[in-house]
Every structure is written in structure tokens, then in C-alpha cells.
Amino acid sequence: MKLKKGIPLIDQGNSLGFWGGKFGGNFVPETLKKPIEDLEILFNKLKKDKKFISERDKYFKNWIGTPTRFIKLENLTNHVGGAQIWSKVVSDANGGAHKIYNATVHCLLAKRSGKKIICGDTGAGYAGKMLSMAAKKFGLKCKIFMGAKDIERQQPNVRAMKKNGAQVIPVYSGSQTLVDAVSECMRFWVANCDTTAMCVGSTVGPAVFVRICGWSTSQISRELKIQLIEEFGYIPKKLKLYNCVGGGSSSFGFWNEFMDYDKKQCEFIGVEAGGPAKSRKHAAPLTYGSKIGILHGAAQYVNQNSDGQIEETESISAGLDYPGISPLHCFLKDTKRARYTAASDEEALRAYKLVTKYEKLRPSLEPSHAFSVAIREAKKMSKNTIVVVNSCGDAYKDKKILRSRLGKKYA
Amino acid sequence: MLNPIDLAFKKAKNENRPALLTYTVAGDSTKNQSLIILNAISKHADILELGVPHNTPVADGSQIQTSAYRAIKNGIKIEDIFWIVKKYKKNKNSKPIILMGYYNMIFQYGEKKFLEKCKKVGVNGLIVVDLPWPENKSFIKKCRKKSIYLIQLLSPTTSKERLNKIIRDSHAMNYFISMLSTTGGKLKVSSKKIMSNYFKIKKINPKKNVVIGFGITEKSIKSLKKADGLVVGSAICKEISVSIQKRQNPVTNVANLVKKLKYKIL
Numbered sequence: 084m085k086l087k088k089g090i091p092l093i094d095q096g097n098s099l100g101f102w103g104g105k106f107g108g109n110f111v112p113e114t115l116k117k118p119i120e121d122l123e124i125l126f127n128k129l130k131k132d133k134k135f136i137s138e139r140d141k142y143f144k145n146w147i148g149t150p151t152r153f154i155k156l157e158n159l160t161n162h163v164g165g166a167q168i169w170s171k172v173v174s175d176a177n178g179g180a181h182k183i184y185n186a187t188v189h190c191l192l193a194k195r196s197g198k199k200i201i202c203g204d205t206g207a208g209y210a211g212k213m214l215s216m217a218a219k220k221f222g223l224k225c226k227i228f229m230g231a232k233d234i235e236r237q238q239p240n241v242r243a244m245k246k247n248g249a250q251v252i253p254v255y256s257g258s259q260t261l262v263d264a265v266s267e268c269m270r271f272w273v274a275n276c277d278t279t280a281m282c283v284g285s286t287v288g289p290a291v292f293v294r295i296c297g298w299s300t301s302q303i304s305r306e307l308k309i310q311l312i313e314e315f316g317y318i319p320k321k322l323k324l325y326n327c328v329g330g331g332s333s334s335f336g337f338w339n340e341f342m343d344y345d346k347k348q349c350e351f352i353g354v355e356a357g358g359p360a361k362s363r364k365h366a367a368p369l370t371y372g373s374k375i376g377i378l379h380g381a382a383q384y385v386n387q388n389s390d391g392q393i394e395e396t397e398s399i400s401a402g403l404d405y406p407g408i409s410p411l412h413c414f415l416k417d418t419k420r421a422r423y424t425a426a427s428d429e430e431a432l433r434a435y436k437l438v439t440k441y442e443k444l445r446p447s448l449e450p451s452h453a454f455s456v457a458i459r460e461a462k463k464m465s466k467n468t469i470v471v472v473n474s475c476g477d478a479y480k481d482k483k484i485l486r487s488r489l490g491k492k493y494a
Numbered sequence: 495m496l497n498p499i500d501l502a503f504k505k506a507k508n509e510n511r512p513a514l515l516t517y518t519v520a521g522d523s524t525k526n527q528s529l530i531i532l533n534a535i536s537k538h539a540d541i542l543e544l545g546v547p548h549n550t551p552v553a554d555g556s557q558i559q560t561s562a563y564r565a566i567k568n569g570i571k572i573e574d575i576f577w578i579v580k581k582y583k584k585n586k587n588s589k590p591i592i593l594m595g596y597y598n599m600i601f602q603y604g605e606k607k608f609l610e611k612c613k614k615v616g617v618n619g620l621i622v623v624d625l626p627w628p629e630n631k632s633f634i635k636k637c638r639k640k641s642i643y644l645i646q647l648l649s650p651t652t653s654k655e656r657l658n659k660i661i662r663d664s665h666a667m668n669y670f671i672s673m674l675s676t677t678g679g680k681l682k683v684s685s686k687k688i689m690s691n692y693f694k695i696k697k698i699n700p701k702k703n704v705v706i707g708f709g710i711t712e713k714s715i716k717s718l719k720k721a722d723g724l725v726v727g728s729a730i731c732k733e734i735s736v737s738i739q740k741r742q743n744p745v746t747n748v749a750n751l752v753k754k755l756k757y758k759i760l
Contacts, residue, residue: 099629110597110624112553114674117651256559257549269552274675276651377598377624378550390572391602392549 093294100290107410118276123291150306151175158441166464174477181333181475184299186213190221193280202226203282204268206261207402208240210284215249225249228268232259258395285330286409289380300336321468325457327449328353331409333475354453356403357425364397369423378407399428400448426455447476498590502540513540517727519561521570534749538756546595555678557728583616592619619643627660667703678728681709685717
């Protein structure tokens with residue numbers, strides 16, 4: 084299994100949509116074959132279409148607000164001692180997280196295909212909030228599927244979705260979190276694919292959804308590459324890119340443009356959700372050696388029992404609380420291009436405290452996982468090492484959890 | 495030698511009626527009870543589909559989901575499902591059995607080992623909801639070697655060209671999904687429309703049996719009786735749920751329902 088150079092990773096799958104011959108694919112009911120094929124044809128055409136790309140860039144620039152900042156965390160660097168710690172503040176983007184890129188592209192595609200309704204899943208509520216924003220912007224009706232447990236713990240985003248005119252449909256089956264929301268959304272699409280477009284909220288699902296999402300979030304690394312050269316005059320000799328990984332959309336977007344660099348120069352570190360320190364449950368299939376299985380249309384490493392039933396996950400962060408992981412990341416793991424590790428709930432909370440103490444930055448619980456590992460490892464690195472953490476979400480949505488876990492001061 | 499599935503269709507055809515296929519979830523509500531249900535409906539149904547419950551079913555509506563979650567909650571494991579089939583096949587009036595489920599269960603068990611086990615306990619056919627053509631090409635061949643039918647699903651969204659290819663590679667039985675829906679949705683298209691789609695499919699290869707499923711109930715079954723076979727699933731699962739709720743005996747209620755369904759298509 085090998086990565087190819089000079090070809091975007093999203094286009095390195097085989098004719099059946101498998102990366103490395105075994106990750107991804109299209110394990111879908113027959114009814115979805117046609118709409119997926121239609122979407123593939125449309126996307127393959129439009130991603131080469133200069134007019135479409137300039138339309139995308141126009142909305143990215145004027146509506147999402149690109150580029151997002153790239154800043155040095157001076158105080159944190161001084162406190163930690165070791166590598167220089169920088170952050171790409173993707174939460175600057177309109178709506179407060181990277182999910183806006185994928186949502187915008189899906190709505191542009193839906194418009195082109197003539198669909199009037201768009202449905203989507205959400206965990207932390209960001210994917211849903213952004214889809215509701217984009218749907219409103221482009222005049223589409225919007226339905227968001229969200230686990231009942233997530234609705235309870237991510238209220239600010241639920242309110243935002245409703246304000247944007249989206250219908251939020253609570254999902255009560257299974258663990259009532261992201262995994263069930265994705266299932267329910269796919270079921271809805273099975274029954275309504277003639278009138279409705281579907282947006283999968285991360286680099287998961289049938290192959291075309293993995294590709295569209297990766298193509299959309301790659302905006303992050305396109306910007307970062309330019310910003311690094313502006314700042315240093317070149318791509319640093321020792322660059323470490325830390326990102327949290329749930330489904331894997333922000334991390335993939337954060338790394339994509341650096342894929343062809345040698346990993347000694349440009350290392351990728353993915354941080355999964357290790358769950359509560361005292362619990363055996365987690366959402367870290369790559370770190371804890373889960374087996375390959377099929378989830379939501381794609382082959383991937385996934386938490387499951389020996390019978391193939393998908394196992395419940397546990398994490399303080401709703402956005403990372405997913406038993407599977409993008410086929411792209413499975414491929415990056417097996418080719419050893421990226422390194423994966425996990426941070427526990429408690430470690431993420433400690434990192435959040437530390438970052439907010441020293442910097443004017445409020446990373447949500449998801450990127451706090453990445454900060455935790457970055458801070459731990461930066462200590463042991465030389466001063467000329469450039470550590471960049473993708474702060475891909477804002478903590479506003481986590482108010483309730485932060486207040487109960489850390490007290491009023493931090494909420 | 496004919497697959498018992500072919501014999502079942504032949505028998506129904508001789509009686510000038512469609513074959514009646516039932517769907518129940520293995521282990522719903524318990525391992526033993528689902529076996530008793532199979533035995534009880536055997537008299538009236540021609541082919542029995544047995545659902546392999548999965549906890550992330552992307553094509554099942556609420557009735558079958560409820561049954562599946564109930565079975566999983568009550569501890570059903572894949573080995574128990576093989577046990578149910580094995581026991582059921584000891585019944586001298588037993589009918590052909592089709593296991594219906596999602597690919598991950600087979601993938602984890604191992605395709606080869608799974609088929610060997612199916613063969614051993616007496617499974618006659620398989621429906622794998624999320625392993626469509628052409629992804630299932632190699633699995634079709636493996637099934638053929640064991641004389642187990644892999645039943646292909648066909649949908650209103652399946653293109654003409656694709657229908658031709660799927661049917662060319664298929665075994666002697668295919669399954670037409672009546673409408674755009676998860677299992678158990680309300681019939682949102684007319685029976686006439688469904689039958690006209692059905693005959694288009696049937697024309698591609700008249701020798702292969704095609705059954706219709708999704709959304710078929712006591713009310714609608716009669717209007718589709720020109721098909722080779724008709725599948726009723728969610729309505730039966732619902733009957734089990736309602737019986738449990740009302741503290742009635744699901745076995746008698748389900749058996750009565752299947753008997754009524756059969757009466758409608760005679």
C-alpha cells in the first residue's frame with residue numbers, strides 16, 4: 084500500500100472507490116446507487132470546471148471569510164518551552180468552524196443538480212449549523228438529523244440551526260449520538276433521493292462524500308501553505324501539524340496540501356478522542372487498534388464487537404464521538420504518512436484551561452484534544468520546530484459542559 | 495437439483511398464485527420465540543426470510559429497527575441465528591430460508607466461513623442489503639459454489655442498463671423494491687405503477703423469479719398478486735411489537751396475520 088505523489092489523495096481510490104484497495108467503497112442499498120453515481124459525475128465534472136471553482140472561491144472569500152488567521156501563540160510557547168506553537172484559527176470562518184467549507188460546496192452542488200431540499204447529519208452541531216446557514220444562503224430547504232443526546236449537550240448550535248430555518252430531527256435510536264444521526268440521515272435519503280440532496284458532515288460515508296468533503300476542507304491547507312511562506316519565507320524544515328480526528332474532515336483539510344512533503348519535514352499528528360480516563364469506551368479506532376469493518380457505506384477501522392455490531396463510543400466532545408474514521412485516515416495510517424494518538428476527556432479539558440489562560444483563543448473541546456498532545460510533545464522539541472495546531476472550532480457551543488466540568492470561570 | 499427456493503415458486507405457480515415470503519428478525523423477541531414463530535408461520539408462507547439484526551441498519555424503517563434492537567438487546571448472536579435455522583430445518587414442513595442482513599456481519603465472520611456455516615445449517619439464499627452489484631460480484635460466485643442464492647435487489651432508481659447487468663449476473667431469484675423507501679414505508683406509488691415497473695424487469699429474463707417487497711401490508715397485497723412472489727416484513731415485525739405491548743402472544747398473532755395474508759392472494 085503506497086501513497087502516490089502528484090495526485091490528490093481524494094483521487095487515489097480505485098474504480099470501486101477503495102483507497103489502498105480496501106478502505107472506502109460504496110456499501111450502499113441499491114436505491115442509492117443511482118443518486119451516488121449522479122453526484123459522482125457532477126462532482127468530477129465541476130471540480131475541473133474553472134467557472135465552478137471561481138464561484139466556490141468567491142463564496143469562500145466573501146461569505147466564509149478566507150483566509151482564516153495563522154498566529155503565533157507567544158505566551159503558550161514561552162510557558163511550554165520547546166517548539167514554537169502556532170495556530171491556524173479556522174474557527175474564524177463564518178459560523179465558527181471548518182464545517183462551513185463542506186456545507187457550502189454541497190449546497191453549490193445541490194443547486195447545480197436542481198434539488199430543492201438538502202439533508203445532513205450532525206454531532207457537535209457544527210455540520211448542521213453550517214449546512215443550515217449555507218442552505219439559507221442558497222435558498223434550499225434544510226433537514227438536520229441529530230442524536231437526542233447531542234441535542235441536549237450542544238444547545239447553542241441547535242438554536243442556530245432553528246434560527247436559520249432548518250428542521251432539526253432528533254434521533255432516538257441506538258446511542259442517540261452522531262453514528263445514529265448519520266444512519267437516520269442515510270435512511271431519509273434512501274426514501275427521498277429523487278427530491279433531496281444529502282450532505283455527509285465529514286470525510287466519511289460512500290466514497291464520493293469522502294472526496295467532496297476532503298476537496299472542500301483542503302482550503303485550510305491551501306491557506307496555511309501561503310501563510311507559512313509569508314511568515315518564514317519557505318516551508319519550515321521541521322513542521323508538525325496537529326489536528327483532532329473524529330470523522331477526519333478538518334485534519335484531512337489541514338494536511339492535504341502538504342501530503343507530498345517528506346514526513347521528516349512535515350509530520351501529521353492526528354489526535355482521537357480517548358474518552359473519559361476511567362472508561363473503557365472511546366472514539367479512537369486508529370489509536371486502539373480497531374478492526375476493519377463497514378460503517379455508513381465505507382470500509383474503515385471501526386469500533387465493533389466480534390459479531391460486527393458497531394460499538395457505542397464515549398467522549399466529552401460530540402464532534403469526535405464517532406466509532407469509525409475516514410477511509411482517508413485509515414489509508415494515511417497504514418501507509419504511515421500520518422501518526423495517530425489519543426487524548427482523554429480530562430487531558431482535553433486541561434489543555435483548554437491552559438490555552439485560554441495564556442492566549443486569546445477559545446478552542447472548542449475537539450481541537451482541545453489536539454492542543455493537549457501538541458503541548459505535551461512540544462516540550463521536548465527544539466526551538467526551530469514549528470508546531471501548528473488547527474483550532475477548528477470555537478468553544479461557545481461547549482459552554483454548558485465547560486461550566487459543569489471546570490466551573491463558571493471557564494464557561 | 496433445484497434449489498428449494500425454485501420449488502417453492504413452482505408450487506405457488508401451480509396453484510396460480512404468487513409465493514408468499516415473510517420476514518422476521520432472528521431473535522425477536524428471543525432466540526426461542528423467533529424459532530417458534532418460524533414454525534408457526536411455516537404452514538402458510540412459501541419462503542421465510544430471516545433478518546440478521548444489525549445496530550446501524552441504513553435501509554430499515556422503524557418497525558424492523560425496533561425488532562432488530564429488541565433482538566440485540568436480548569442478546570442474539572450470529573451463532574444463535576445459525577442455531578435457529580438448524581433447529582427450524584428439522585421441522586419436516588420446513589420452507590426455504592433466506593438470511594437477510596448487512597455486509598459487516600458477513601465480513602467479520604469471514605465470507606468463506608459464513609457460507610460454509612450457511613450450507614451446513616440449511617440456509618438457501620442470502621440478501622445483503624449494502625453489498626450491491628458490482629461490489630458483490632466475487633461474493634455471487636462464492637455463493638454459487640455452495641448452491642446458495644444471492645438475491646439481488648432492484649430499485650425504481652436502477653437504470654435500464656444496470657438492470658440488464660445485474661440480472662445477467664444474478665441467480666434465479668431477484669427482489670424488486672417497490673418504491674423509494676426504507677423497509678415498511680407507506681406505499682406512496684400506485685400498485686399499477688409498481689406492477690408496470692415489475693413487468694419491465696420481468697421481461698429482461700422471464701425465467702428468473704422476481705419478488706416485490708417494501709411497504710406491502712394486508713391492505714395492498716392483493717393488488718400485487720400478479721408478481722412471482724410478495725414479501726411482507728415490517729407488518730409482521732409490527733405485529734410482534736404490538737403483541738408484546740398488549741401482553742398478547744406474538745406467536746398466535748403473527749401466525750394469524752400470515753394466514754390472512756395468504757388468503758388474500760389465493
